[in-house]
Amino acid sequence: MLPVPSEGACPTGSAGTSGGVSTQRDEDTALALYEALRTKDGIPREDLYSAADLDDAHVVRGWRRLHELGLIQVRDGVAEAVDPDAALARAMDGYQANAAEQLRSGVRLQRVTEALLTVYRPAVQRETSEVAVEFITGSRRKQRTRLDLTDAARESCGSMHPGPMPAIEVLEASLEHDRTIMARGIRSRAIYPISCLHSPKYARYLHDLADAGVEVRLVDHAPFDMLTFDRDAAVLAADPERPSEAVIVIRGAALMRSYLAVYEDCWLRGQTLARASATNAEDTEITTQERVIIRLMASGLSDDQIARKLGVHRRTVQRAVAKLMERLNATSRFEAGLKLANDAEFATTFAVQ
Numbered sequence: 372m373l374p375v376p377s378e379g380a381c382p383t384g385s386a387g388t389s390g391g392v393s394t395q396r397d398e399d400t401a402l403a404l405y406e407a408l409r410t411k412d413g414i415p416r417e418d419l420y421s422a423a424d425l426d427d428a429h430v431v432r433g434w435r436r437l438h439e440l441g442l443i444q445v446r447d448g449v450a451e452a453v454d455p456d457a458a459l460a461r462a463m464d465g466y467q468a469n470a471a472e473q474l475r476s477g478v479r480l481q482r483v484t485e486a487l488l489t490v491y492r493p494a495v496q497r498e499t500s501e502v503a504v505e506f507i508t509g510s511r512r513k514q515r516t517r518l519d520l521t522d523a524a525r526e527s528c529g530s531m532h533p534g535p536m537p538a539i540e541v542l543e544a545s546l547e548h549d550r551t552i553m554a555r556g557i558r559s560r561a562i563y564p565i566s567c568l569h570s571p572k573y574a575r576y577l578h579d580l581a582d583a584g585v586e587v588r589l590v591d592h593a594p595f596d597m598l599t600f601d602r603d604a605a606v607l608a609a610d611p612e613r614p615s616e617a618v619i620v621i622r623g624a625a626l627m628r629s630y631l632a633v634y635e636d637c638w639l640r641g642q643t644l645a646r647a648s649a650t651n652a653e654d655t656e657i658t659t660q661e662r663v664i665i666r667l668m669a670s671g672l673s674d675d676q677i678a679r680k681l682g683v684h685r686r687t688v689q690r691a692v693a694k695l696m697e698r699l700n701a702t703s704r705f706e707a708g709l710k711l712a713n714d715a716e717f718a719t720t721f722a723v724q
Contacts, residue, residue: 400429401436408443408452415449502623506609513618517598517606520620521548524600527558529634533593533611534564534682542576546583553584562637564682565589565647565663574648581644588641591663592680597634605630612679664691668704 403425408414425433437443441458444451453461507513521528536542552559561580567573568589581587596614598606605621607630608614621627667677674692678685692704701707 397432397436400425400433401440401442404430404433405437405442405452408450413446413449413451502625503621504626505620505622506617507620508617516618516620518548520598520600520604520606521552524552524557526601527560527599528552528601529560529562529597529599531562531593531595531597531634531637532564532682533595533680534566535679535684536563536567536570536573536682539572539576542573546576546579549580549585550583558586559584560586560588560638562588562590562593562634562641564592564680565642566681566683568647577644587644588638589644589647590637590641591666592682593637594633597630599627599631599634602627602631664688664695668692668707 434443441461442453442455444453507516549559563577567577577587577589595611596608602624603622605627606618607621609617609619621630663681664677667680672680674685674688678688681688692707696702696704696707
């Protein structure tokens with residue numbers, strides 16, 4: 372005997388039926404079972420099959436249909452027919468309860484939507500709008516962008532130049548612009564490679580720059596070209612290996628904090644122009660370059676990479692390396708590195724750097 376579906380079962384359709392004819396048969400079966408239940412004023416569940424005078428499959432389908440309509444219930448193990456009016460009232464109550472819950476859900480959805488669209492999305496958009504990156508090509512447009520950002524600055528401008536240095540005519544024209552900035556009361560800072568002191572014309576330019584009021588620091592090498600304007604914008608080379616090509620303009624505090632931190636780190640590690648000039652007067656050019664080249668060689672950089680970092684020609688680096696090897700009586704860069712590690716004077720110099 373097939374089990375009778377439990378009272379709480381949720382029917383999903385009549386088994387083995389399809390189409391209008393089968394649906395009508397299920398309705399007829401359900402009606403026959405319903406009339407049997409009303410005639411006998413309830414039937415124990417275990418006697419349902421025999422009492423309804425239907426086969427097992429029909430009883431199951433009839434039960435499902437009556438349960439779907441709310442026309443059957445089980446009390447104390449006895450299946451009873453429910454009056455159609457009562458079933459309709461219960462169905463309406465259920466619909467109203469569902470409708471009320473849907474209304475409450477709709478109100479909740481409306482409130483959530485309003486909060487997301489009017490409060491939180493604008494907050495994210497404001498945060499995003501604070502970050503902007505612009506890619507700029509063309510010499511005239513790049514120059515115009517730099518001038519516009521300089522004119523808009525109100526507190527400070529900073530520059531960092533890893534080298535190689537541009538033509539002295541370019542620097543002299545830039546010096547006039549720096550004097551204009553100083554006249555507006557804008558704080559101006561500049562970071563240059565210490566190798567500039569090895570060239571009389573560039574050393575003279577740095578002193579002219581300082582005389583104009585620009586604060587100058589000198590470092591062994593800077594990581595990349597950068598101009599900063601207040602805490603709002605920065606201009607960087609799009610490709611550090613080819614700084615004369617395209618630039619990117621960065622705006623927004625979220626990005627500027629990181630770039631300003633890099634700038635401040637280089638600034639704190641740099642030497643003042645007076646101190647660097649005094650040190651350069653005491654040491655020969657090759658001694659200054661040796662200190663830098665030792666550190667860069669130890670980092671695994673090639674002659675070309677060291678030249679770019681120092682802002683000098685590759686031949687200058689090769690001559691310095693050759694002189695180091697001669698001084699150490701080394702036949703290879705590897706042997707020079709080993710001897711440098713064991714040489715107390717150079718080891719101390721390297722540790723300081």
